Amino acid sequence: MLSAAALTVGVDVGGTSVRAGVVDADGAVLDTARAPTPRAEAALEATVARVIGELAGRHPVEAAGLALAGFITPDRRGVRFAPHLSWRDAPVADRIAARTGLPVVVEHDANAAALAELHFGAAAGAPPPSTTVFVALGTGIGAALLIDGVLFRGAHGVAPELGHLRVVPGGRPCPCGKAGCWERYCSGTALATTAVEMIAREPGLSPALRRLVVDDPGRITGRRVAAAARDGDPLACAAVADLARWLGEGLALVADVFDPELVVIGGGVAASAPLFLDDAREHYASRLTGAGRRPLARIRTAQLGEDAAVVGAARLAREAG
Numbered sequence: 001m002l003s004a005a006a007l008t009v010g011v012d013v014g015g016t017s018v019r020a021g022v023v024d025a026d027g028a029v030l031d032t033a034r035a036p037t038p039r040a041e042a043a044l045e046a047t048v049a050r051v052i053g054e055l056a057g058r059h060p061v062e063a064a065g066l067a068l069a070g071f072i073t074p075d076r077r078g079v080r081f082a083p084h085l086s087w088r089d090a091p092v093a094d095r096i097a098a099r100t101g102l103p104v105v106v107e108h109d110a111n112a113a114a115l116a117e118l119h120f121g122a123a124a125g126a127p128p129p130s131t132t133v134f135v136a137l138g139t140g141i142g143a144a145l146l147i148d149g150v151l152f153r154g155a156h157g158v159a160p161e162l163g164h165l166r167v168v169p170g171g172r173p174c175p176c177g178k179a180g181c182w183e184r185y186c187s188g189t190a191l192a193t194t195a196v197e198m199i200a201r202e203p204g205l206s207p208a209l210r211r212l213v214v215d216d217p218g219r220i221t222g223r224r225v226a227a228a229a230r231d232g233d234p235l236a237c238a239a240v241a242d243l244a245r246w247l248g249e250g251l252a253l254v255a256d257v258f259d260p261e262l263v264v265i266g267g268g269v270a271a272s273a274p275l276f277l278d279d280a281r282e283h284y285a286s287r288l289t290g291a292g293r294r295p296l297a298r299i300r301t302a303q304l305g306e307d308a309a310v311v312g313a314a315r316l317a318r319e320a321g
Contacts, residue, residue: 248283
């Protein structure tokens with residue numbers, strides 16, 4: 001592990017942008033850099049190295065961590081598959097280290113965010129023994145499992161893929177190749193899909209959202225549906241209620257498997273948690289096996305927002321350095 005005074009860089013490598021930050025030992029982000037995400041593999045690696053180098057030119061950083069959505073090798077050196085990036089069975093850590101001259105570690109973005117929340121956010125201070133599940137609601141669902149403060153990655157480094165639990169056999173198709181996955185009913189994408197389906201059934205219920213669909217169905221986004229729900233739009237409120245129900249259903253399944261003491265809800269959709277979290281808690285409590293005769297997990301929203309993956313990746317770099 002690096003010294004307490006060392007600075008590290010965390011990089012959130014997303015499908016549209018690469019966000020990097022210099023992070024100190026207390027989890028504070030001191031400086032940032034950003035660039036669009038290139039499609040080609042070599043250009044992607046050059047971009048990641050460039051944003052790290054930009055920050056290293058302004059601060060005495062000693063290591064870097066990368067966070068991304070994908071299958072990471074157990075040694076956290078390589079990327080087996082990343083659906084929104086060009087890496088396939090690539091030794092990413094070694095390549096970026098060669099370009100930057102810094103030690104580099106790679107981690108799943110949900111794992112990185114969960115680690116950040118453990119040390120600096122919503123899961124801080126949980127005494128062992130403890131089991132914490134982190135659920136990131138965004139385009140899909142990312143998830144992480146912390147057992148006594150240690151990330152659980154499974155035998156091959158890909159656990160836990162909670163977003164692809166099948167909750168509706170033969171349901172909505174999922175990019176993973178299955179149908180009816182939890183994230184198809186409980187995510188920002190799911191919120192938009194539900195709204196579009198409701199508009200098709202009851203077009204007069206939300207004239208404002210219906211106009212968007214007529215012009216271009218792609219203009220209906222989870223963010224716009226949430227905004228409409230905050231304004232009291234009845235159809236948007238119904239779509240959010242549906243998301244709350246599926247969040248509760250899924251969390252009950254997760255609790256039956258892991259029996260967590262704490263569930264942390266993060267990701268972009270968590271910004272709208274006041275619209276749905278209380279209802280989701282009620283659905284979770286009613287659907288849990290042995291409901292009323294066993295302790296319920298505490299369900300909290302994440303505290304670090306979009307910085308979570310950056311902070312967590314930087315923390316991992318500190319621990320691995």
